[in-house]
Amino acid sequence: MRQLVDFLAELAENNNREWFAANKQTYLQVHKYFTEFATQFMDGVALFDASTAGLRLSDCTYRIYRDIRFSHDKSPYKTWYSIFVAPHGKKSGYAGYYLHIEPSKESFIYAGIHAPTPTLLRSVREEIIDHGDIMMQSIKACKGFELSRFDVLKRNPKDFPEPTPYDELLRMKDLGVIKHLTIDDICHPDFLQRVLADLKMAQPLVAQLNRAVDYAFEEMM
DSSP states (O other), rough: OOHHHHHHHHHHHHSSHHHHTTTTHHHHHHHHHHHHHHHHHHHHHHHOGGGGOOOHHHHHHHSSOOOOOOOOOOOBBOEEEEEEEEETTSSSSSOOEEEEETTSOOEEEEEEOOOHHHHHHHHHHHHHHHHHHHHHHHHHHHOEEEEEOSSSSSSTTTTTSSSOOOOHHHHHHSSEEEEEEEOOOOHHHHHHHHHHHHTTTTTHHHHHHHEEEEEEEHHHH
């Protein structure tokens, strides 16, 4: 993992096609390593969450090349590696398990739902109202994690009047738990096993969120 970390750090300092071309062989070695790592990660997640079994690598991983057509940032390459394992893949709308390695900024693991559509988010909020006590227990069971706060409203959303015991959860537009990683964490010989053990604690939370997603999809049929 050290070579991958070092490559990403150097790429962040030299995010241009000339440098990338000159270091293409290193990239190919790093990419091969991460592909093998990602496959083991997916297999490990499937052992404690069978709903993710049978996914392909392309269902869960991302290309290093950035789409710069509509972006002010014309940097051609991503400076991170990531993987998102969720039922039916990364674009399914389901909650899942995410690993983000970006030594130049922030590395972390995350378990939950990210950027749900309005329909899915409403179903998640209804699940909070109906079974918020169970969700709070599942969040507390994720030792070493904290509640993520990527995108939070200042007040409860429309049709969810205040106060409730779960106002903090209702105001979140993403819902999950996050654990930050250091470079030493990432380069530890048991990194994969440690990450999988951590994410396993979040399986009840992910299952509850995905029950809400299932309800929403059923209503749309």
